[in-house]
Amino acid sequence: MGETRNISVTINGKTYQEEVEVRFHLADFIRQQLGLTGTHLGCEHGVCGACTILLNGESARSCLLLAVQADGQEILTIEGIAPSEDELHPLQEAFRDNHGLQCGFCTPGMLTTLLEFLKDNPDPTEEEVRIAISGNLCRCTGYQGIVAAALDAAERLRNQNVNQIQ
Amino acid sequence: MDGKVLGQRVPRLEDPGLLLGKGRYTDDVRLPGTANAAFVRSPFPHAILKSIDKNAAMDVEGVIAVYDFSDLRPHMTQDKLPVEFPSGVPNAENAGPAILVKDETMYAGECVAIVIAETRHIAEDAAALVFGEWEPLPAAGDCKEALEPDAPSAHRDTNNNLMMEMVQEYGDVDNVFSSAPHTFREEIWQHRGTAHPIECRGAVGRYDPVSDQITLWSSTQMPNLAQSYIIRVLGLHENQVRVITPDVGGGFGPKFLFYSEELVVALAAKLVGRPVKWAEDRREHFLAAVQERDQYWEAEIALSNDGLVLGVRGHVIHDHGAYTAQGITLPYNAASTIPGPYKVPNYRMKQSLVFTNKVPCAPVRGASHPQGTYVMERLMDRAAKELGVDRAELRDRNMIRGTEMPYKKPLKTRAGVNIEYDSGDFPKAMKMALDGCDYYGFKDRQRNSRADGRFSGIGLSLGVKGTGRGPFEMATVRIGPSGKISVYTGAAPMGQSTRTMMAQVVAEHLGGDMQNVEVVAGDTQPIPMGMGGFGSRQAITAGSSAHIAAKEVRKKALKVAAHMLETSEEDLEIRGIEIFVRGTDMKVSLGQVANAVAGTPGYALPGGVEPGMESTQRFLTDPLAYCYSAHCCEVEVDPETGGVEFKRYVIVHDSGNLMNPMIVEGQIQGGAAHGVGNALFEWMAYDKEAQPLTTNFGEYLLPTAPEMPGFDVSFLESPSPLNPLGVKGVGEGSTVPVAAAVCSAIENALEPFGVHISEAPITPQRIVELIASANPV
Numbered sequence: 036m037g038e039t040r041n042i043s044v045t046i047n048g049k050t051y052q053e054e055v056e057v058r059f060h061l062a063d064f065i066r067q068q069l070g071l072t073g074t075h076l077g078c079e080h081g082v083c084g085a086c087t088i089l090l091n092g093e094s095a096r097s098c099l100l101l102a103v104q105a106d107g108q109e110i111l112t113i114e115g116i117a118p119s120e121d122e123l124h125p126l127q128e129a130f131r132d133n134h135g136l137q138c139g140f141c142t143p144g145m146l147t148t149l150l151e152f153l154k155d156n157p158d159p160t161e162e163e164v165r166i167a168i169s170g171n172l173c174r175c176t177g178y179q180g181i182v183a184a185a186l187d188a189a190e191r192l193r194n195q196n197v198n199q200i201q
Numbered sequence: 202m203d204g205k206v207l208g209q210r211v212p213r214l215e216d217p218g219l220l221l222g223k224g225r226y227t228d229d230v231r232l233p234g235t236a237n238a239a240f241v242r243s244p245f246p247h248a249i250l251k252s253i254d255k256n257a258a259m260d261v262e263g264v265i266a267v268y269d270f271s272d273l274r275p276h277m278t279q280d281k282l283p284v285e286f287p288s289g290v291p292n293a294e295n296a297g298p299a300i301l302v303k304d305e306t307m308y309a310g311e312c313v314a315i316v317i318a319e320t321r322h323i324a325e326d327a328a329a330l331v332f333g334e335w336e337p338l339p340a341a342g343d344c345k346e347a348l349e350p351d352a353p354s355a356h357r358d359t360n361n362n363l364m365m366e367m368v369q370e371y372g373d374v375d376n377v378f379s380s381a382p383h384t385f386r387e388e389i390w391q392h393r394g395t396a397h398p399i400e401c402r403g404a405v406g407r408y409d410p411v412s413d414q415i416t417l418w419s420s421t422q423m424p425n426l427a428q429s430y431i432i433r434v435l436g437l438h439e440n441q442v443r444v445i446t447p448d449v450g451g452g453f454g455p456k457f458l459f460y461s462e463e464l465v466v467a468l469a470a471k472l473v474g475r476p477v478k479w480a481e482d483r484r485e486h487f488l489a490a491v492q493e494r495d496q497y498w499e500a501e502i503a504l505s506n507d508g509l510v511l512g513v514r515g516h517v518i519h520d521h522g523a524y525t526a527q528g529i530t531l532p533y534n535a536a537s538t539i540p541g542p543y544k545v546p547n548y549r550m551k552q553s554l555v556f557t558n559k560v561p562c563a564p565v566r567g568a569s570h571p572q573g574t575y576v577m578e579r580l581m582d583r584a585a586k587e588l589g590v591d592r593a594e595l596r597d598r599n600m601i602r603g604t605e606m607p608y609k610k611p612l613k614t615r616a617g618v619n620i621e622y623d624s625g626d627f628p629k630a631m632k633m634a635l636d637g638c639d640y641y642g643f644k645d646r647q648r649n650s651r652a653d654g655r656f657s658g659i660g661l662s663l664g665v666k667g668t669g670r671g672p673f674e675m676a677t678v679r680i681g682p683s684g685k686i687s688v689y690t691g692a693a694p695m696g697q698s699t700r701t702m703m704a705q706v707v708a709e710h711l712g713g714d715m716q717n718v719e720v721v722a723g724d725t726q727p728i729p730m731g732m733g734g735f736g737s738r739q740a741i742t743a744g745s746s747a748h749i750a751a752k753e754v755r756k757k758a759l760k761v762a763a764h765m766l767e768t769s770e771e772d773l774e775i776r777g778i779e780i781f782v783r784g785t786d787m788k789v790s791l792g793q794v795a796n797a798v799a800g801t802p803g804y805a806l807p808g809g810v811e812p813g814m815e816s817t818q819r820f821l822t823d824p825l826a827y828c829y830s831a832h833c834c835e836v837e838v839d840p841e842t843g844g845v846e847f848k849r850y851v852i853v854h855d856s857g858n859l860m861n862p863m864i865v866e867g868q869i870q871g872g873a874a875h876g877v878g879n880a881l882f883e884w885m886a887y888d889k890e891a892q893p894l895t896t897n898f899g900e901y902l903l904p905t906a907p908e909m910p911g912f913d914v915s916f917l918e919s920p921s922p923l924n925p926l927g928v929k930g931v932g933e934g935s936t937v938p939v940a941a942a943v944c945s946a947i948e949n950a951l952e953p954f955g956v957h958i959s960e961a962p963i964t965p966q967r968i969v970e971l972i973a974s975a976n977p978v
Contacts, residue, residue: 037322056322059322066228066229070231071222072222072225072226072229072231073221073222073224075226075399075400075450076228076480077399077400077401077450077483078482078897078898079482079483080899082897083898085399112222113220114221116221117221123217123220127221130216131212131216131217134213134863134864134866136220137451137696137867137871138400138448138450138451138695139216139220139696140398140399140400140450140451146220162907164906165906165907165909166907168905168906169905169907170905171906172399172898172903172905174396174397174398174399174451174871174874174875174903175451175867175871176874177871177872177873177877177904177909177912178905178906178909179867179909179911180867180870182911
């Protein structure tokens with residue numbers, strides 16, 4: 036083992052105290068050391084976006100961050116999006132209903148990216164959605180199902196908020 | 202199709218797990234004690250490996266083993282990988298890719314050695330310390346230049362890069378050309394790229410000394426073939442090798458090959474006595490996953506004064522790459538695709554397959570059908586322009602009519618089967634696409650946009666693709682005593698919703714509850730035979746087998762239930778997981794009928810049936826089912842930047858009956874997106890010496906969401922008479938006509954500049970260059 040540091044990271048609400056090699060990038064740490072394999076690596080040079088996680092609520096490439104940089108931070112991965120074991124988040128439901136995924140490999144990055152985007156922009160246009168996911172590559176869908184899912188999810192989330200307010 | 206679940210937009214079985222992060226791809230397979238591998242790759246496109254020094258690598262703490270060719274050869278029966286589809290390949294026994302470089306490397310990125318270490322990081326560190334003593338040789342780069350008399354040889358033991366020549370022909374083409382009133386000639390170049398599934402390749406090997414069995418988890422489109430290759434190269438018994446395909450993050454062709462990395466990982470796991478994992482990184486994928494589409498064409502078309510095609514002839518120089526990874530499929534497909542939807546009474550296409558010092562070429566989504574279609578459609582546009590006939594009109598005059606189906610072409614597939622279009626209506630599909638794009642109203646729009654200083658153009662194309670490559674894909678349907686239905690298939694899921702498709706087919710006959718159906722695929726242990734996912738084939742082959750098997754099981758279940766309920770089979774219906782006497786609440790469960798034929802010691806089976814509530818079927822099919830896709834698109838081109846923006850993109854597609862319209866639409870959209878990449882962006886660059894230049898996603902551009910049009914997809918449904926479901930494949934058909942349609946539109950947009958397009962991809966830089974060269978200052 037090379038040089039290590041002790042870090043404390045909260046992922047999906049659970050805090051991990053871990054000794055990690057300083058050269059591990061965050062994705063390797065999440066996948067290999069913690070076994071949260073829902074976050075995927077498609078290029079390891081920051082272009083494909085499959086490894087996108089939310090770091091303190093903001094989307095970030097976990098292949099371009101070192102694990103030690105996450106010390107003391109809060110992270111959300113795909114495993115933490117659903118509200119419970121047997122329930123999908125409205126964004127996940129919209130992906131299912133609009134065929135927003137085929138092989139599923141880009142999906143973790145798409146979901147995290149859109150989760151942040153829809154929070155900032157609850158009523159986006161199609162063009163805004165396309166720009167929002169322009170840093171995420173998908174080779175299966177031609178993006179059409181993903182864009183439809185994002186627009187549908189926006190509506191579901193708006194309705195959910197209205198219901199909560201009422 | 203209008204079934205309970207078949208033909209319906211039912212949600213996919215795959216989705217909940219994938220959306221919750223519970224997918225399990227090859228790199229997610231985590232076995233205790235796993236060691237990690239990195240490959241040492243050749244830095245040269247062509248060189249002699251004089252010696253290899255592994256000492257420094259072996260000295261790195263945490264390194265377990267370093268193996269080169271000489272270390273592995275004693276454990277193997279042959280030096281090279283078997284050639285997939287070897288028929289027609291000269292010297293096929295020795296034409297396959299090297300397993301590890303023995304003494305001569307043929308392309309940059311070729312595997313030279315494997316380093317196995319405690320972590321991937323250490324393995325990569327050590328791989329950089331494996332020193333090869335290389336003597337670089339001149340390399341064959343461009344496939345056209347490689348045919349020149351003084352060109353460097355791609356392989357040092359030959360002085361000629363021409364691997365072989367083939368000709369497809371019928372009629373008396375030269376005679377027609379000598380007398381035709383109009384002939385036009387085009388020179389066309391199409392360039393290499395690769396599929397780039399977002400999941401790269403990967404393999405995990407494990408050896409169990411107790412059972413003396415190797416298990417390989419691999420991100421492959423062909424688990425059963427991979428198993429057979431491991432057995433062959435390692436000289437093992439069928440029971441000693443199991444290949445498992447977990448979730449696959451996209452395939453699109455290049456994973457329908459057995460690669461040296463898979464073999465070496467499997468063998469290394471046995472040699473080191475620990476599980477070994479290799480997860481390919483993107484750079485490796487650029488260097489070593491197969492590519493295609495480099496072809497130089499000279500093509501001529503002859504027409505009558507009425508604009509009827511009299512003949513087409515030409516020659517294609519096809520980049521075969523360094524080795525024969527997979528037969529002669531690509532140039533063969535390209536040449537047999539050219540006549541496409543048209544009546545071409547006389548035809549000859551010569552194909553020269555050329556070795557280069559580049560990654561071997563093998564099918565990427567479309568398998569050279571896009572190139573053939575591109576050539577024919579460029580000829581059509583050229584002829585229309587020269588003859589002063591509208592592009593759509595000229596095509597329509599020459600198209601095979603719907604009333605002429607089935608239509609036999611005087612050509613055969615590479616497997617020797619007649620090319621016979623089984624059903625469809627090309628002119629109708631094309632007209633629907635044109636109407637969808639308001640083709641005939643476009644001239645006004647174009648005039649207006651030009652008046653605003655914008656350059657808009659419209660393009661069209663129709664592509665035909667043979668699907669459902671046989672001879673079969675097996676399926677077993679079984680109801681267990683639990684009442685659950687299992688489906689086992691040799692089909693290989695890689696993102697196309699194969700499990701959902703198979704569950705729909707089976708549930709349709711067995712109660713309609715898809716949640717009660719589990720589809721087991723991608724594991725050679727329970728599934729002894731399988732060819733896997735390629736050639737848009739699995740709905741036809743595996744789907745039909747499952748359909749027939751499910752009907753057999755249904756018949757048997759009803760017979761046993763009738764016996765148990767003391768009624769006749771005609772009075773029974775299956776609802777959910779139970780069989781009811783129609784109009785009553787008398788019932789037995791699927792589990793009870795399965796249990797009844799599972800056997801009770803000493804007692805006769807009810808109804809005199811065979812044991813087991815199951816059926817295994819291998820639906821046989823040799824002829825291909827031809828799907829087709831009519832495309833019309835409107836673009837706007839910025840002559841300053843070369844940027845191309847889609848205004849509309851209309852697709853009318855016919856793949857026969859639709860088993861799940863949602864899934865088919867997804868395949869059509871995704872396939873067309875791949876075509877857009879080939880038309881506008883994807884450029885695998887090499888220097889003159891065949892050294893790869895684009896090895897990351899900053900240099901090689903995949904289409905992203907903002908550039909993509911929203912495809913307006915609609916369907917014709919001409920059932921195929923060739924299979925019981927009446928379906929045709931959908932995976933590749935919509936990729937085929939895209940480059941042709943897009944370049945037709947760009948050329949139309951740039952008409953005021955006199956730009957002629959005869960290449961793909963057509964990048965923004967090239968558009969600017971073409972405008973400049975057509976309009977010298």
